[in-house]
Amino acid sequence: MSLITPSEPVEAVPEDAVPASPRDRNRRWLVAALVTVIAVIAALVAVIAWPDDGDDTASTEPTTTVTTAPPTTETPTTAPPTTAAPTTAPTTAAPTTVPPAVDTTTAVFPSAGAPRYLDPVAAARAFAVDFVGFTNPVVGPYGAGDNRSGEVVVRAKSTGPATTVMLRRLGTDGSWWVIGAATENVTVTSPEAGEVIGNPLTVTGSALAWEGNVKGEIRQDGTRAALGTGVFTGGGDVMRPFSGSISYTAPSQPYGALVLVTHSAEDGRVWQAAVLRVAFDR
16 A cells, blocks of 8 residues: 655646536526526517617507508599589579569560560560550561560551550560550659559640540550540640649559550540559558
């Protein structure tokens, strides 16, 4: 048996050179795995918590898509102008197809609702026969005063005195209306055309007629029947003044006419006439 003397150095054995026991190896493996797990968790937390510009851009893209969606809703907003076109079309068409109401307050003939006349001569003839009472009159041509009014001369026969029918175009339909009639042999100083008359009505003027007789009637619109009549006496040889009054029943219309006529000495037909527009004081 040999003894180790103190003079011989003892070589130190490194710890790594000492084989580890199985228990130590397991412990080291667990520690390493734990460290790895902790590192992974820390990295994930850092990624989640740390703001990323790329992610923000991506997240705003859906927002941008939603923002551009409203222009799709602007299409219904611009659609109403399409529906506005039919609204403006009837407005421009109305004045063409529907003429304004005709003011007949100055017209003696025809009455409201009666047939209209596009020919002034036809209107004058109908007035002379249907309203005044001429029998088969001789009707002259139309004489224009301006672009909307004129005159037509009517005679009981070709050699008879002239009754001048005054016409005016009223409204936009081109129809002609009679606003009155006059003759040189029967003039009226009162009432004036268009005057509001009372009851009884005093009539003054001058006349030249067979035996000086002038028949007067007050009529209301829409009928040839007289509300009241009277007879005035002028001159049988020359124009002489006359004056008298006519009482009449209460009218149902606001307007009417004073009709003065003379008659033929030969057969009693209407010879000449003066017609004035009047309004009733009701």
